[in-house]
Amino acid sequence: MKKLLLASIAALLPAIAFGAESGLQWAYPVAPQGLPRPDPVKTFQAKGTKTGMTLTMAQINNNFGPPDWFPDEHPPMPATVKNGRAPHVRACMLCHLPNGNGHPESASVSGLTANYIIEQMHEFRDGDRTNNRAPVMIEMAKDISDAELNEAAQYFASIPRQQQQWIKIVEGKTAPKNHVGNGGMRFRDEDTTETVPIPANMIYEVASDSQGAELRDQHAGFIDYVPEGSIRKGEMLATTGGNGKTIQCSVCHGADYRGLGDVPRLAGRGAYYLIRQLNDIKSGARKGNSVALMKAVVQNLSDEDMVNLVAYMSSRNP
Template sequence: MTLTQVRDLYAPPDWHPGDHPPMPTVVGRGRKPDVFACGYCHYPNGQGRPENASLAGLSAGYITQQMADYKNGLRKSSEPNMKPPALMIANAKSVTEEDIKISAQYFASIKYKPWIRVVETQTVPKTFVAGFMHVPLEGAGMEAIGQRIIEVAEDLARTSLRDPKSGFIAYVPIGSIKKGEKLVINGGRGTTTMCVTCHGQDLKGRGDIPPLAGRSPSYTLRQLYDFQSGARAGQLSSQMKESVANLTMDDMVSIAAYTASRDP
């Protein structure tokens, strides 16, 4: 494939067609000029990338509700210049109810696979943002991680070609996984609601409550922040807003680090 073909929003590269069911038209082709193929950003197998959601294994009901929230202005990003959420809002306003039903059932039928390798560290490669992701800056050396999550491709060349079998490394601060465990399992002694209460003891979700285990910590952190800021105000958001009200950024980084480190 040429790079132009790889970057076609209406024809996502499908390097491993035997790894997923046949893609419905809305997933594999979209509809020009205003409905991008779902499989482009989220990959044909639903594994997704740090800048967007992993849809594989989410319930059809949850996916459907999120599309409704995007369409009705109840879900956006706290960062107005972040393009992927803006693209989702535009798509949600252009797709039909049948498109949503078909794509939700498709992604819900696919099992999510281990995708993120979480590494606690004091230093990380210096990065810049390209293609909505952190990319190591060649020859620039290392820097302190601080209280950040830096998520990068395991194999940048393969990820640049949108290979849905090439995952990611998530660098997180030392000690964050243990701290996150306390917040997730027992609420940090009153700091927050125990995540396991709704998302399950194994963090693999319950019904239309989404799974958290093994999912992108960058994505999880953004969602926690969006609930706290009110950028996410859809169904069940009031419960989440209450849960995150007293969390610091350090708390949210730790929660995301812990949930990402769990076996999906």
């Protein structure tokens, strides 16, 4: 009896830990503890780079000088984006990449307006954006100067939109077996063709090129494995408001969801970033002045509604 009770408590534990605050913990990835340390001497090169660089993982992860594998593909980078300033203002491109496309655990920041980018840095600084991914931004936001922020904001705003389809969407019942690894990113399990079911309230955002993602290669995008039927359901909600459940997104985000004035673009951006924002606005972890406009949009949305909405947005042409 006692044994049985213990077993059933044990069975419940992961579910409790997973769903304690919301059923969307998967969108707030954290790298597992105890991953093997990278080989200090082994060097790597991104596929197709013409720079001739071969770098160790320590060099690739250098907070103040990460690699730019394709320097010909973007405007000249200002110092704040390329190198940052020790000890607190890390190079923006470390996490957001030189083209601003970012990784699932950070954000795509290209093609946002400079005003919006500056405003968000202030929101981080002022305690208005507080999820588990935010501390790195908060640390920088408290130290960055107006001039540094301005040059970084102008740079990312000058890259009109993602220049290639960075996020590929695959809709279906299953995804390739995958795991959370370095940086909190999801990687395909190698040497297996096994699949895992995609629940209706989950998305697997998986590196399309595992090594490329680890090398911070700005060509190595992601695949969003989204639940069957989610894109269509998301489209219905986004375009009709779902009988008053939410508000048509294009009213504020623009006809093709490519942004309107300082209201950010949504089309083609990664689902993990987008859903964290919907969930944070709903929970109050993201507040601040302009967020008030989003409150009525999110307050009646279920986790599944949010999955459907971001599946649709991520699938749109950036």
